[in-house]
Amino acid sequence: MNPILLGFLVVFVLFVILVLARTVRIVPQARAGVVERFGKYKETLNAGLNIVVPFVDKVRYLIDLREQVVSFPPQPVITEDNLVVSIDTVIYFQVTDPIAATYEIANYIQAIEQLTMTTLRNIVGGMDLEETLTSRDQINSGLRGVLDEATGKWGIRVNRVELKGIDPPPSIKDSMEKQMRADREKRAVILTAEGQRQAAILTAEGNKQSMILNAEGDRESVILRAQANRESAILRAQGEAQAITNVFQAIHDGQPDQSLLAYQYLQMLPKIAEGDANKVWVIPSEITKALEGLGSAVHEVAGIPLKSEGVRHRVADYGSEERLATGADRELAGTNKAVEEAIAEAEHAAHPGSTPAPGDIVDSESPEQPPPPPAPPAQ
Incomplete structure (x- = not known):
């Protein structure tokens, strides 16, 4: 093949490829894609396959329509109280x-x-440091409102503004x-003080309740003890x-007489001599007169007769009617006789040859003694 023809063919193929x-x-x-024709906007190419006039139309810009994130470096901002803080922001925007x-x-x-940056300085300039550190949401909302309004004519929508840090x-x-x-x-000190206060209050309330319960217990105890003492005294x-x-x-019921009282007196004589202080116990010679005086005194005070008549009851046999009606009388009569004999012997031993004085206790079975001779008249 002719080399000239071959070269021409190669050039033609390359031209066709370039045109395509x-x-x-x-x-x-x-x-x-933004298409310009001779430097003037002609059309916008959408996603996919598009045909343009070669060497006449030119795709000037290829615009990304996705949401974009841009982080700006920290910017110095002066607060209302003249403190310089560094604030770095993040902008989320989208080309519409x-x-x-x-x-x-x-x-x-x-x-x-x-x-x-300018909007941030304007917003933070009206806040003090404390408010700036605690008002992130307010600053974000203010920035987003200003940026969205300003970038609307640029075909850009600001979706969100965030402050990364405030230093x-x-x-x-x-x-x-x-x-x-x-x-x-x-x-911490306030919480500790409140805890101590609450603990003191609870302790005081516990002590108060304890004292109240103790007082109520003491009162109930005194009342019960008094009632017990009253019942005991009543029963006693x-x-x-x-x-x-x-x-x-x-x-x-036993109908006691003077002989029984005299016998009881004789039984009490040994008890009189008991004790360490009773060194000497002298029995009076006129025991019969003492017994007679005791009997007469009891007779006068209590109204007890010298001799009782009728059935005599013993205390030990109290409540047994059969024994009161049979052997009790005989046993009591024997006891009285023994008492009279003992008194007569004691009187005879004290005054041998003397006759019993009027009112002396003598044996009821002994023969009657002649009356004593009359006393001689006084000179």
């Missing part, structure tokens, strides 16, 4: 109009950065740490009354 490359445009998804984003502003990223000066950080430490210590008095009634009834 200039004619066919493939735009990726979520992208938009590729034509406006291309022809309304030269560099919308840089424009957003500068607009964010005060080192000296302010130290002061804030000291203030925070002091505040925490203060709260009833017992004593019953005992006195039984003894009194037994004495009246």
Whole structure:
């Protein structure tokens, strides 16, 4: 083949390939191509396969329609109390109009950065440091409102604005740490004091309740003890009354006489001599007169007769009617006789040859003694 013809063929193929490359445009998804014809906007290419006039139409810009995130470096901002803080921000935006984003502003990223910095200084300049540190949501809302309004004509929608960090000066950080430490210590002291106060209140209430319960217990104890003493005294008095009634009834039922009282007196004489202080015990010679005086005194005071008649009851047999009617009388008569004999022997031993005086106790079975001779008249 002719080399000239071959060269021409190769040039033609290359030209065809170049024309096809200039004619066919493939735009990726979520992208938009701005086409200019002789330097003037002609159309916007959507995603997919697009055909343009080669060497006449030119795709000037390929705009990304996805939401973009741009982080700006920290910017110094002065607060209302003249403190310089460094604030770095993050902007979330999206291109909604590729034509406006291309022809309304030269560099919308840089424009957003500068607009964010100026707006941030304007908002933070009206706040003090404490309010700036605690008002992130308010600052974000203010920035988003201003940026969205300003970038609307650029074909850009600001979706969200975030403050990454607010860094005060080192000296302010130290002061804030000291203030925070002091505040925490203060709260700790307050909580400790409140705990001690609550504990003291609970302790006092417990002591009060304990004292009340102890007082109520003491009162109940005193009341129960008084009731027990009253019941005991009543029962003791009833017992004593019953005992006195039984003894009194037994004495009246037994019908005692002077002989029984004399016998009881003789039985009490040895008990009189008992004790360490009784060294000497003198039996009076006039024992019969003493017995007679004792009997007469008892007779006068208690109204006990010298001789009793009728059935005599013993205390030991009190309550047994059969024994009272049979052997009790004989046994009591024997006892009285023994007492009379003992008194007569004692009188005879004290005064041998003397006759019993009037009122002396003598044996009822002994023969009658002649009356004593009359005393001689006085000279």
